[in-house]
Amino acid sequence: MKKKYILLFTLSVLGWHLSFAQNPGEQYRLNDYKNSGDSSSFHSSLRDFIKRPQVTLPQDDSARKRSWMHRKIFKEHLLEYNHEDYTFYGDFLPDFQVGRSNKDITTWLNTRGFEVGGTLGKNFSFRSSFYENQGKFPEYLNAYTRANKVIPGQGQYKDYNGDAFDFNYATALLSYDANKFLNFQLGYDRNFIGDGYRSMLLSDNSFSYPFLKIVATVGKIQYTTMWAQFIDMRYPKASYDNGFRKKWGIFNYLDWNVSKKISVGVFSSIIWQDSDSTGKRGFDMSYINPIIFTRPVEYSVGSPDNAIMGLNAKYAISKNSTLYGQFVLDEFKLKEFTSGNGWWANKFGGQLGFRSNDIFKVKNLNILTEVNAARPYTYSQRTTLNNYGHYNQPLAHPYGANFVEWVNLADYQYKRWYLRGQVTYSQYGLDTAGVNFGKDINKSYETRADDYHNKIGQGLKTNLFYVQGTVGFLLNPKNNLRLEMSAATRRESNNQWKNNETFFSIGLRSTFRRFNYDL
Numbered sequence: 001m002k003k004k005y006i007l008l009f010t011l012s013v014l015g016w017h018l019s020f021a022q023n024p025g026e027q028y029r030l031n032d033y034k035n036s037g038d039s040s041s042f043h044s045s046l047r048d049f050i051k052r053p054q055v056t057l058p059q060d061d062s063a064r065k066r067s068w069m070h071r072k073i074f075k076e077h078l079l080e081y082n083h084e085d086y087t088f089y090g091d092f093l094p095d096f097q098v099g100r101s102n103k104d105i106t107t108w109l110n111t112r113g114f115e116v117g118g119t120l121g122k123n124f125s126f127r128s129s130f131y132e133n134q135g136k137f138p139e140y141l142n143a144y145t146r147a148n149k150v151i152p153g154q155g156q157y158k159d160y161n162g163d164a165f166d167f168n169y170a171t172a173l174l175s176y177d178a179n180k181f182l183n184f185q186l187g188y189d190r191n192f193i194g195d196g197y198r199s200m201l202l203s204d205n206s207f208s209y210p211f212l213k214i215v216a217t218v219g220k221i222q223y224t225t226m227w228a229q230f231i232d233m234r235y236p237k238a239s240y241d242n243g244f245r246k247k248w249g250i251f252n253y254l255d256w257n258v259s260k261k262i263s264v265g266v267f268s269s270i271i272w273q274d275s276d277s278t279g280k281r282g283f284d285m286s287y288i289n290p291i292i293f294t295r296p297v298e299y300s301v302g303s304p305d306n307a308i309m310g311l312n313a314k315y316a317i318s319k320n321s322t323l324y325g326q327f328v329l330d331e332f333k334l335k336e337f338t339s340g341n342g343w344w345a346n347k348f349g350g351q352l353g354f355r356s357n358d359i360f361k362v363k364n365l366n367i368l369t370e371v372n373a374a375r376p377y378t379y380s381q382r383t384t385l386n387n388y389g390h391y392n393q394p395l396a397h398p399y400g401a402n403f404v405e406w407v408n409l410a411d412y413q414y415k416r417w418y419l420r421g422q423v424t425y426s427q428y429g430l431d432t433a434g435v436n437f438g439k440d441i442n443k444s445y446e447t448r449a450d451d452y453h454n455k456i457g458q459g460l461k462t463n464l465f466y467v468q469g470t471v472g473f474l475l476n477p478k479n480n481l482r483l484e485m486s487a488a489t490r491r492e493s494n495n496q497w498k499n500n501e502t503f504f505s506i507g508l509r510s511t512f513r514r515f516n517y518d519l
Contacts, residue, residue, distance in 0.1 A: 075476065
């Protein structure tokens with residue numbers, strides 16, 4: 001009976017019209033977030049990037065009898081030292097893929113990466129990674145990359161052989177537990193707040209950035225403050241010597257585990273530009289206090305900074321099933337909202353999702369269904385110097401604004417084999433004839449189409465249907481080294497054009513990176 005459920009469920013998720021496609025970056029694994037009920041000290045909405053997720057496999061005593069080569073390929077880190085006072089690991093992280101698109105394109109990726117990490121004593125941990133890449137993408141990813149001048153989530157590139165890309169990037173994190181209440185992190189990486197596949201508050205969609213984070217956990221309450229510096233690639237450089245223009249951000253998140261079933265989080269952020277027409281501004285000391293409410297401070301100093309507020313909530317229906325959601329508020333006026341005239345500056349969005357693990361009582365069979373939406377012009381500002389973006393990509397949802405999305409995920413793991421499927425349907429409004437209808441957060445809201453009558457999907461109403469499936473065999477759970485074959489189809493259409501693409505890939509992959517290629 002269990003095998004029957006598995007077969008029927010997998011077929012329904014992968015879809016009857018599944019075509020072959022290239023794997024869309026590292027996969028979001030539902031199995032990594034199994035805990036539905038939060039204990040007093042566990043807070044699922046703030047993703048823990050200190051400890052890397054690892055696939056759990058049955059242990060056997062025969063591992064110690066294996067050869068060194070066998071252990072390094074299938075069981076252990078390439079370098080691994082465990083001492084009473086310190087630990088250290090190091091891995092070579094390959095990502096070699098080759099595939100084919102129906103656009104008569106041979107796709108490929110050649111990544112050589114490494115990661116090192118470890119602990120010093122009981123309170124200090126560290127991690128650092130570096131990746132050197134060359135690759136050729138499907139047509140839609142190629143178009144996105146050249147239009148935005150960045151590889152999704154991986155920064156700038158150089159042309160390689162005319163039709164491919166050469167790029168590299170690095171991450172790092174230092175973490176120190178001052179005591180059982182306080183944790184300090186200094187990093188160059190991405191962050192994520194939420195319980196779902198996407199985040200409308202702060203996601204790992206964009207490129208890495210430097211940050212300082214303080215996490216305080218007292219009983220059922222966890223309070224996080226993060227200061228970060230971002231890059232604006234759109235605004236003209238102040239000078240060649242200074243490089244791209246900078247902007248700063250402060251993020252506060254208070255998460256309260258009301259009970260084992262209910263948790264509620266309150267979010268706020270301020271983005272401000274590093275310099276303006278009067279000269280250098282730099283880091284604003286008004287935002288140095290980690291426990292102050294930043295919105296009144298932003299208003300009191302008369303600044304044009306970008307303030308965003310939000311809520312995150314979760315309810316554990318059962319041991320294995322969870323309802324979750326988010327609400328983000330950029331700007332809002334009650335009078336304009338109740339009038340129902342679609343005022344442009346009523347800028348908000350939200351998320352509603354359901355996640356379940358071990359469904360049908362089948363171990364490691366997991367599902368997620370989630371709806372995300374944002375009104376036009378949400379996250380945008382007068383200039384990109386203080387919009388909610390970094391390195392030409394949104395800091396929240398990869399679509400930006402003016403969209404609604406329904407995403408469905410399922411995965412299943414049996415010993416070292418795993419299956420994953422994704423079906424996503426989205427609708428959004430694109431700009432036409434140079435008119436800003438509110439999807440691109442990198443465009444000034446002062447170029448908006450109209451003050452009133454704004455609604456989700458305005459502009460060139462476009463539908464996106466995306467189906468993807470993956471089958472893989474895990475070689476080493478320590479670094480996620482695996483053999484993988486992936487297939488997908490992407491269909492984007494409106495009343496002016498259609499863009500359909502199917503593609504597939506096979507490869508040897510590793511690491512726990514995640515990139516949003518389902519654009």
